[in-house]
Amino acid sequence: MELLGKTALxxxxxxxxxxxxxxxxAAKGADIFLNSFTDTxxxxxxxxxxxxxxxxxxxxxSADLRIASQARSLVTQTKHIDILVNNAGIQHxxxxxxxxxxxxxxxxxxxLSAVFHTTAIALPMMRKAKWGRIINxxxxxxxxxSPQKAAYVAAKHGVIGLTKVAALETAExxxxxxxxxxxxxxxxxxxxxxxxxxxxxxxxxxxxxxNILMERQPSKKFxxxxxxxxxxxxLCSKDADQITGSAISIxxxxxxx
Ligand code: NAD
Numbered sequence: 001m002e003l004l005g006k007t008a009l010x011x012x013x014x015x016x017x018x019x020x021x022x023x024x025x026a027a028k029g030a031d032i033f034l035n036s037f038t039d040t041x042x043x044x045x046x047x048x049x050x051x052x053x054x055x056x057x058x059x060x061x062s063a064d065l066r067i068a069s070q071a072r073s074l075v076t077q078t079k080h081i082d083i084l085v086n087n088a089g090i091q092h093x094x095x096x097x098x099x100x101x102x103x104x105x106x107x108x109x110x111x112l113s114a115v116f117h118t119t120a121i122a123l124p125m126m127r128k129a130k131w132g133r134i135i136n137x138x139x140x141x142x143x144x145x146s147p148q149k150a151a152y153v154a155a156k157h158g159v160i161g162l163t164k165v166a167a168l169e170t171a172e173x174x175x176x177x178x179x180x181x182x183x184x185x186x187x188x189x190x191x192x193x194x195x196x197x198x199x200x201x202x203x204x205x206x207x208x209x210x211n212i213l214m215e216r217q218p219s220k221k222f223x224x225x226x227x228x229x230x231x232x233x234x235l236c237s238k239d240a241d242q243i244t245g246s247a248i249s250i251x252x253x254x255x256x257x
Contacts, residue, residue, distance in 0.1 A: 012088025183251030219252030
């Protein structure tokens with residue numbers, strides 16, 4: 001229960017990697033704030049489930065991270081957090097010239113600007129408590145590019161730059177700021193891309209996974225949400241006190257290629 005007494009906010013945590021991170025931190029004793037923009041009874045039920053399963057406080061806060069004021073107010077509403085995991089993300093697969101302007105704006109807002117907003121509000125809370133962890137879920141696409149993913153790749157590269165600046169601004173304080181860069185992980189975000197990619201490559205789902213996705217990932221295996229949350233948990237531990245400003249790959253060798 002190494003996180004007993006700590007409070008964590010995980011953005012975009014009603015699904016996939018975010019919910020797995022919330023569950024892992026709750027299992028280690030952290031109180032949890034879940035977030036998404038959907039605000040359904042199911043979202044609130046996820047918080048109740050976490051609270052009952054791990055005997056921690058778990059609350060859901062709705063905030064649409066496309067909107068700067070909502071990203072800032074999300075953190076303000078918590079009153080205090082020790083751990084901020086910027087995880088919310090979306091994807092849209094298209095060439096640069098076909099990418100709708102509003103998709104570009106939404107993706108940059110959710111995966112880059114919102115990270116700036118939540119960090120700006122959370123840092124004074126962490127300084128006051130004299131401890132803090134900020135973990136930004138970037139991607140292998142924060143380190144290398146793929147075609148058809150302009151906004152995603154730009155936002156994920158950008159968030160690594162922001163991570164480094166925040167790490168330098170807090171380097172002498174007991175606060176660390178790191179980015180985690182996963183490879184392909186089976187979640188709704190990836191599932192939604194499959195039909196477009198199947199059409200683009202004229203392949204079945206299995207052919208697409210074997211020949212295109214796993215072509216990028218030398219281990220030939222998906223990363224699991226559980227493995228990513230294990231890395232996040234490690235970054236919250238005392239052993240990780242001197243890890244700051246890093247972009248840590250968890251991608252089956254993708255970025256070693
Ligand atoms: P997911 O679709 O399962 O979850 C995304 C979460 O973000 C959901 O809770 C959703 O409600 C939330 N969200 C979306 N738009 C939002 C908005 N406007 N405001 C607030 N919340 C919003 O996706 P996932 O695969 O678990 O992705 C989580 C993170 O991991 C993302 O940043 C993604 O880019 C990153 N990532 C995923 C993969 C992968 O292969 N799945 C690989 C590398 C990085």
